[in-house]
Amino acid sequence: MDAITFSRMKAIDANCAYLGMDPLQLMENAGAGIAREISSRLHSGTVLFIAGRGNNGGDAFVAARHLAIEEGYRIKVLLLGHRSRIRTEESLTNFGLLSNSGISEIKEISDSSELRAYHGWSEADIVVDAVLGSGIKGAPRELESTAIDLINSGGKFVISVDIPSGLDPGASIPGKCVNADLTLTFHKMKKELLLPDVGQFTGEVKVIGIGVCRDAESFAGKGDIMNLRRRSQTSHKGDSGRVLVIGGGPYYGAPVFTSMAALRAGADIVTLAVPESIADTVASFSPDFIISRLPGTFLKPDHVPRIRELLESHDVVVIGPGLGRERMTREAIARILAICKRAVIDADGLYNLSLPAERNGEFIITPHPAEYARLAGDRLPGDFEKRKDIVCAFSKEKHIVTLLKGSIDIVSDGKEVRLNRTGNAGMTVGGTGDVLAGIVGALFAVNDAIDAATCGCFINGMAGDFAFEQRGRGLLASDILEKITDVMKGL
Numbered sequence: 001m002d003a004i005t006f007s008r009m010k011a012i013d014a015n016c017a018y019l020g021m022d023p024l025q026l027m028e029n030a031g032a033g034i035a036r037e038i039s040s041r042l043h044s045g046t047v048l049f050i051a052g053r054g055n056n057g058g059d060a061f062v063a064a065r066h067l068a069i070e071e072g073y074r075i076k077v078l079l080l081g082h083r084s085r086i087r088t089e090e091s092l093t094n095f096g097l098l099s100n101s102g103i104s105e106i107k108e109i110s111d112s113s114e115l116r117a118y119h120g121w122s123e124a125d126i127v128v129d130a131v132l133g134s135g136i137k138g139a140p141r142e143l144e145s146t147a148i149d150l151i152n153s154g155g156k157f158v159i160s161v162d163i164p165s166g167l168d169p170g171a172s173i174p175g176k177c178v179n180a181d182l183t184l185t186f187h188k189m190k191k192e193l194l195l196p197d198v199g200q201f202t203g204e205v206k207v208i209g210i211g212v213c214r215d216a217e218s219f220a221g222k223g224d225i226m227n228l229r230r231r232s233q234t235s236h237k238g239d240s241g242r243v244l245v246i247g248g249g250p251y252y253g254a255p256v257f258t259s260m261a262a263l264r265a266g267a268d269i270v271t272l273a274v275p276e277s278i279a280d281t282v283a284s285f286s287p288d289f290i291i292s293r294l295p296g297t298f299l300k301p302d303h304v305p306r307i308r309e310l311l312e313s314h315d316v317v318v319i320g321p322g323l324g325r326e327r328m329t330r331e332a333i334a335r336i337l338a339i340c341k342r343a344v345i346d347a348d349g350l351y352n353l354s355l356p357a358e359r360n361g362e363f364i365i366t367p368h369p370a371e372y373a374r375l376a377g378d379r380l381p382g383d384f385e386k387r388k389d390i391v392c393a394f395s396k397e398k399h400i401v402t403l404l405k406g407s408i409d410i411v412s413d414g415k416e417v418r419l420n421r422t423g424n425a426g427m428t429v430g431g432t433g434d435v436l437a438g439i440v441g442a443l444f445a446v447n448d449a450i451d452a453a454t455c456g457c458f459i460n461g462m463a464g465d466f467a468f469e470q471r472g473r474g475l476l477a478s479d480i481l482e483k484i485t486d487v488m489k490g491l
C-alpha cells in the first residue's frame, strides 16, 4: 500500500494551495467523504460531532452540514471553546454555515465541567471525533483531554477524523488518545497509522479521496519548502549546517559558485578544500569562505588524511565542482566517498564514478542527461514516463538519490519520484549546476536526501526564474546566486 507521512501530507496540502486550490475545497471534500461514510454505515439516527478549533474540527462541520440535509439524521455539534477561538478561516466559515444547515444542536463548550455535564452523549448512535488532527503539539491539554476521556468512556461507535485525537504523528510512542472504531484519513494511507502500537487506537482505517491535484504530490512546491528544517531562534553557529566543498584545481570558478550558493541557502559554515595553486584566488572572492589548502595543483590520494580530518567537523560534502579528471583525482574521490557520511556528487565528481561497495554514506548525485548516460552505461529514453521509471530503478539499485537535471528535473530515492519545473532556458549558462550543488549541499546538511534534492532544484530554478525576469537570456550563474535569498525569504 502506498503510504505517506502526516508531514508529507501537510506539504501536499500546501502545494495544492500553491497551485491555486482554495483550502476550502479540500475541507469540503474531506467533510463530504466523512458524511458519505457515515450514511453508508448508519441509515438514520443521531450523530454527535465533537470538534476542536483547528481544521480537524472544520472537516466535522462540513460533514455535519452534508449529513443534516439527508433524511433521518439528528445532528449535534459540540465545539470545544468559543467560536472566536477557531483557528482558521475555512473552519470558521464552515462553522458559520451550521446555523443555516438544520443542525439540531450547536453548542460552544466553555470548560471541562460543562463538557462533563453535557447530556447528549447517551442518545448518540455515532460519535465523530474531530477534536485534534495532525496539527497536535504535545500531550492533549484541556478541554481536549476531557473530551478524549468522555469519547472513550461513552461506549459508542467512534469515528475519528484523519487520526484518533491525541495521537501525535511526531511522537515515538502513542500517548493518551481516542480509541476509535474507525479512522477516516485523507488522500493516502499514513505511515504513522500503520505502526504496530497504533492499530489498537485507530480501529479500521479507511482512506478518503479529497481531490488533491496530482501535481501537488509529484511536483515540488511551496509545501516541500515548508517541511524543510529551519534555523530556530535558539540555534547556535553550525546548527544550520556545515558544508565541505571539495573542488577546484584546473578550474576555480566552480567551487566558488558552489560555496557561495551553500552559504546563501543557509549553511552556517562552508569550508573549501582546494588545491594550493588556486587557494588565494578562491579566497579573494569572499571573506565568508574558510579555505583548506591541499598541496599541489589537483586533488590526489595524498590529500585524503587531511580530508578525513575535515569530515569530522562537517555535516555534508559537496565533491566535484572544478576538480578536473586526473586519474589520481578520481582515485581520491573514491576514497573520500568510502569514508564520508553524506555527499553531493556533481560535475567532475561524476566522471567515471564508481560508487564504493563498502560505504556508510548517503549520496545525492546531480547529473545532466549526458553525465547520467555515462554513469548508467545507457542513454535515457525520450519518453518522460519511462525516464522516471529508469531513474527510480537506478537509484534503487545504487542506493542513492538521483537528481537528473532537465527542463523537468527528476528526483528519486528509488522509492518515490519527485519532479521540478522551476527554471528556464537561460540556465544552460555555465556555473548554474555548481550553484545547484551548493544549495542541495546546504539543505542536505540538515534534511533528508530526497527533500534536499527536491527543494534544491526548486529553489535553484526559481532563483533562475527571478534572474531571468531581470536579465533575460543573458543571465549568469552569479545572477542566480544573488536571487537565492529572495526566493527563500518569499517561501
Ligand SMILES: NC(=O)C1=CN([C@@H]2O[C@H](COP(=O)(O)OP(=O)(O)OC[C@H]3O[C@@H](n4cnc5c(N)ncnc54)[C@H](O)[C@@H]3O)[C@@H](O)[C@H]2O)[C@@H](O)CC1
Pocket: 009, 010, 012, 013, 026, 027, 030, 052, 053, 054, 055, 056, 057, 058, 059, 087, 088, 131, 132, 133, 134, 135, 136, 137, 138, 139, 140, 141, 142, 144, 161, 162, 163, 186, 210
Ligand atoms: N491535506 C490536509 O492536510 C488537510 C487537512 N485537513 C484537516 O486538517 C487537520 C489539521 O488541521 P490543523 O493543522 O488546523 O490542526 P488540528 O485540527 O489538528 O488542530 C490544531 C489545533 O489544536 C490546538 N492544539 C494543538 N495541540 C494541542 C494539544 N496538545 N492540546 C490541545 N490543543 C492543541 C492548536 O492550538 C490548534 O488550534 C487534519 O488532521 C485534517 O483533519 C482537511 O481539512 C483536509 C485537508
Ligand SMILES: [K+]
Pocket: 056, 129, 130, 131, 132, 133, 160, 161, 162, 163, 164, 165
Ligand atoms: K481526530
